[in-house]
Amino acid sequence: MTGTGVYWMGPVYDMGGYGNVSRNYLRALESAGIPVCIHPIGGEHHAEIGSETRRWLDSLSTDRLGPRIVCVKHGTPDFFEQPVAAPPAVKTVGVTLFETDRLPIGWAELCNRMDEIWVPTRFNYATFSQSGVIPSKLRIVPYPIDVTKYYPGKPYNRIVFQPPLRSFSFLYVFGFDFRKGIDLLLQSFCDEFSPYEDVSLVLKVYIHSGYSPAFVMSEICSHIPAHRLQSQIVVIVEPFDEERLSDLYLSCDAYVSTDRAGWGMPAMEMMALGKPAIGLNWGGYTEFMNESNSFLIEPEPHLVPVDDKLQRDRPHYYGNHYWADIRPEKVRAAMREAYANKSKRERIGKKAAFDIHFEFSPEAIGQTIKRLIEQS
Structure with missing residues (x-):
């Protein structure tokens, strides 16, 4: 039965x-x-x-x-x-x-x-x-994923920032947590791109789990040189509904994540829109990201213990938990390739949309x- x-x-x-x-x-x-x-x-x-x-x-x-x-x-x-x-x-x-x-x-x-x-x-x-x-x-x-909401060519209202984003922009959407790798991403971006290059990084942060907005902003901004904050690196903490989030996706050029993700839904949503995405070649991302539809960040051969801050903050991660060892130079290389290789971005974006719509x-x-x- x-x-x-x-x-x-x-x-x-x-x-x-x-x-x-x-x-x-x-x-x-x-x-x-x-x-x-x-x-x-x-x-x-x-x-x-x-x-x-x-x-x-x-x-x-x-x-x-x-x-x-x-x-x-x-x-x-x-x-x-x-x-x-x-x-x-x-x-x-x-x-x-x-x-x-x-x-x-x-x-x-x-x-x-x-x-x-x-x-x-x-x-x-x-x-x-x-x-x-x-x-x-x-x-x-x-x-x-609801592919009726995320599809290539979807009409949108471009989000205008002050100062405006530069000609090319990366986006990372995440709920604040010490497993999200924000320190790794910010270090990699600042080391790879000079303040004078025509590229921005947008961080859309959800605040939950008892964190205060002041603490979250302080933690994130501690990794950002003052002269880059809001001029080249934009941090958004105010609430966005689903439609405004979709507008944000479409206002940016590529998605990047350094999350040791259980899945990575924002990356999937960006891919469904036909946008190129960067993610780790480890963990949950490997279920829907591959070399033909994504820019992959390759981990080191051996796993490493999870972040000390995460162990202190989240009891579930305490003990002998290990995850991928991700080096800044690998993140830098993936971001540089996505920024510099327009033809590959376009090819990957089209394949990403096809795969997500067909399989998920x-x-x-x-x-x-x-x-x-x-x-x-």
Whole structure:
């Protein structure tokens, strides 16, 4: 017998990565014709997701799920155990990921109490199974993207900065966290490009997890020479809704990330728009980025311990966690090539848009989810 509907528990009103992923999975369920009841987790509606998205979430949710309900819990595994009311289910699924070479202490046991665990990448299939999650419980379900919002040639309103951006601009969009590699990116940019070159770096920062805007700005600006701040390196902390974020993507020329990403949704969104992206050839990015559709930053052969600040700030990363060793010269080389090689930028941007639209649309991922629901 097949599952007849999904009870989705996740941070659907959050503007951060988990919220974006939850909403995109819901679009995949919608495209597959699977009824879904939405149980929001994580507090109040986040203003940045916009009124149109909130109306869509309200209209999508239904209590008519049929007799065989699949309960999906989207978040970190410690959420899987929280006593939250949910209807009886024929199968309970946890949806999660992690960025390092292993799982935090206790996560494998929590995952093994679920009937299935959905992870977005082959990288996480390996790290979860090597950390003790029963392989037969693991399923790879990549993150989809709403390709009706991100496509080449999309009309937009160019964002004008004061002073204006230079003729070529890199963009990095991230929620502030010590795993995002902002110190590495800023060092690499400042070392590679002189203050007199016709190139800008734009940082769009989401502030969450208890950080204050003053702390975030102080931390970021500590890595930026004063004469480059706002003249060549622009830091944006004010809220952007989805449409304004799309305008920002289209107002810049290339995306760059030094995040040891579990996935990297902003890079994916930029690629869907036909823009070239730079990312690490390690971890979650390798699920959708390759030499034909991206500029890749090659890691060193051996892994290194995660950042000390991250270990102090986030208990999940404490202990013997390792991740890619990324050298500034490799970041510099990738940025220089993207800046200097226009023909390659154009070729990569076209291939990126094709790959994302063909392989990661809600329709494509919806069929993967439908097959899993039908096995319930």
